[in-house]
Amino acid sequence: MLLTRTTTFTADDVTATALLNCLVREVCAPEQQVWQDDAHLVVRLPRVGVVLRARLARPSAGPSYRLVPPYEERRDDEWLAAPWDRLSDLVAGELELATGEANPEFAAQVADSHAALTAILRARGDSPSGALPSPAVHRYVESEQSLIAGHRFHPSPKARQGAPEQWLPYAPEARARFRPHWLAVRQELVAEEGDTDAFSALEALGPAVPPGYRALPAHPWQLSLLADRPLLRRALSEGLVHDLGPCGPEAAPTSSVRTVYVPDADLFCKFSLDVRITNCVRKNSWYELAGAVVLDRLLRPVFTTLGARFDDCVLLAEPAYRTAALADRALYEGLGVILRRGIRDLPGTPLLAGALADPYGTLLPGLPAMATPDGALAWWRAYVQRVAPPVLHAYVEHGVVLEPHLQNVLIAVDDDGMPLRAVFRDLEGTKLVAGRALADELADLPPRVRQSLIYDPGRGWNRVVYCLFVNHLAETAAAVADLHPDLDAELWTTARAVLSALDIAHRPELRALLAGVPLPAKANLRARWARIADRGAGYVTAPNPLAPPAPLGP
Template identity: 55%
Template sequence: MTSLALDSCPAALAEEASVAALLRCCVREVAGPRGQVWQAEPYVLLRVADTLLRVRTHGGLALRFDGPPEWLEHGCWQPLGADRLVGLVEAELGGTELGERNEEFAAQVGASREAMAALLAARRETPAPADPWLASEQGLVLGHPFHPSPKARDGEGWLRYAPEAHASFPLRLLGVRDDVLAEAGETGALDDLGPAPSGYSPLPAHPWQLDLLAAELAAPLADGRLIDLGYGSRPAIPTSSVRTVYEPRIDRCLKFSLDVRITNCVRKNSWYELAGAVELTHRLGPVFEDLSAVFPGTRWLAEPGYRSAELGTRLLEGLSVIIRTSPWSVCTPGVTPLLSGALAVPGAPPPDPVRWWRAYVEHVALPVLEAYLSHGVVLEPHLQNVLVGVDTSGLPVEAIFRDLEGTKLVAGRHDLSGLPGRIAEALTYDPGRGWDRVVYCLMVNHLSEIAASLAGRESTRELWAVAGEVLTGYAAPRGWPRPLADLLAGAPLPAKANLSVRWARSADRSAGYVPVANPLAVLS
């Protein structure tokens, strides 16, 4: 999701990427809302902490950069480094409603920069997976383009488990005594990972998580409630989220808890999310049957079961694993699944970019809109939650939606009366919040990045005109639903405020939105 050359010096590339990500945040969340951004072709100018900055841009809403950003010092333009930009952000945001100061901020940006450099260096030593889907999962080296610390990671020893470093590793296998086994849904695939003694069930575990939980695990391992069955016989491959791996022995994806902060969140399965995944899988089956009937290329990755150990909330969550269908098992033969986030990284464009884009928008956008408008289901179609199935010519022919943690039901449109209150609460959004999430993920996070990569340094206008045609063709026979009519009329789009939530040290679920220009506006 950047125009930087990945064969550059790792430290230099990490510095450039860090500056670019933080500067994009400044345009979107700091200078923009204050009216301190101006177009002065070929530059975008902005003011942060009374300092004038400039950078050449392309890519429209995605805000790709051509050349290094600069700052004005005594009438002369100077190269802008990450440390200086961090200082400007600290000066601008300190003392505002977002908080007096954030002593962690500079360290988080620095840690992200160091992590990028380490990942880039490690990739030179280890080849990418031969499987094109897994190679795409492990391709997001520089992370979220609008996050101040996109690769910040807590803890030691993380590099050996990093998908961006082309990692693979065997899982650890625990035996859970039957009287403390916690599970729901379809979990039989886990029994094929290896034998467990009579009276025990096998439970795969991420080795990094077991290290993090070592103190809590000592007692149940000592008294036999858990037993250590050693390492698996084949390596698992981490996917883009870090904590979810593909286990080839059972052809399943396994989503673990990982008590590590990655970008905004500590990545653990909360107890209510475990039950919620199984509940949503049950409820979404008929929805995706309907979606695939209307849009035949629509697929999804169900999460039919979870397993853990009933040893208190900490270990129930910490040892949990959610079972997820693998993408190869849902794609039509001859169709190759690829992570959308990898497709947003600039590369060689397809032979007919406009035809490719039309097919992409049809397969990705229309099922998302139909799910919300007709079924009251909020999918979360950001770049890491969507896989696109391409045919032998590379043309998009299927879209695969995944990760039920971010999928919600619109409140008032589903009967949740039989669910415990906390589970029902975690499964729902009110209509407005749900629509904002759909539009942010689909338009701002996803389609704008794909369009920028397709267009290169050319204007994205033609691509957005095609997207407008596709969306209009969907809206017209459905009577122009009001949310969609507003979108096509050019209403501003909600963009997630990642810098603000990090500065305020708030939970990611507290993140708000800032309005950004709708690329469909100039077409209406």
């Protein structure tokens, strides 16, 4: 019989769980202030002198615990309920004492995330999913729009600027659909690079454009945010830009919110959004527009090689961008759109990896392959074989730092849900390792573009290991173990066997990984407290479940 997980949850539970997960990973565990007491995990906040406990859903062989409510605080000889806002205050107090700095924004960000999740849960219940061209596309879009709770290790996983009535019409979690808003821009004011013919399929579905103009799709929310820019108003009044309104087929926002999929054209549009979502303002900076086209060109031969070796894995191409070259950088970046190839030619049904790993989701338990422990273990082996080798070979052999976190990977599956192919996407986080051959090809680019595309080897390796193992495989393994708890340790034994069989397993990076060196875990809580950009986030260490078994005693 297929095991199932509890899918009933509240904004209170999700917010409290995320806060406690962050607290354990980034504060209490590194300071050895965590211990197990029967079915509970007990954590101590050493600076504020408070002891908390959470229920353990099950034992875990992975790098993190599976915490579930109730969450409680020790007062005198009693355990009393510790709701999410109390946890928020305690985390803030501990971090202020640990860093010597206050952050008056922190509690508001947590509260905003809680309010957004409350609105999402209400809206999702009222929003049936709309029909799409095929069952495979429908399941794919459903997977993109299923991440209701967000990142388990972020203190404000659903924080986003604006009131719910502003963003709910464009929220993937509310199953949004909308038509792009089209502009017609004078030919001489269009800035674009790459294979601009790639826009043809999208333009064919859009409005008629006057002679001497080019079509530019825009996100309606973003256009409303830019509406008061003086240069845009002048361009519209002088006829340099025409507002053609919403038109054409509907688009479905993906998990990133600002990137949308247009099924009728089988294309993605990565729009700018001058809105802070979780960590960052989601705009296409000018150097990211240029960099995407450069990376697309350089990585095509790399993925031809990787695809031939590893089950036809692919990187979704980003062949071109387009924007309006008005004399205002905010408009140049804010109207910029990066085109991404679609999913129609993939085998089977593509599903978002994050939806498979979601502890609140129903996608993984519904796969026929997960019905038995043997089937689940075979599924996991196939999953690791398709996701991990191309990422590691890309780094070791080509000096390419992919960013294979749960929202950047699709898994094409067959009718039983067995993985067929890994699909990597989003060049924004993809980098080249300094000093390697591909990075040398960036020498003639403008310095800011070149800088945005390069990591030093240490930073690049940390990013690969965090995204692949801590963010991705550990969360997926945990979701499998939720269904079949007896498999937990065996999942990591299997992953170790897959990695040990790689022909690069002798390389120092892989040897250290397989020897059990601690894993780098991104410090989202500390980054939010320090109010630094996502790219500046540091790491804390997490246990490495790939470590070999301890030797038996004499």
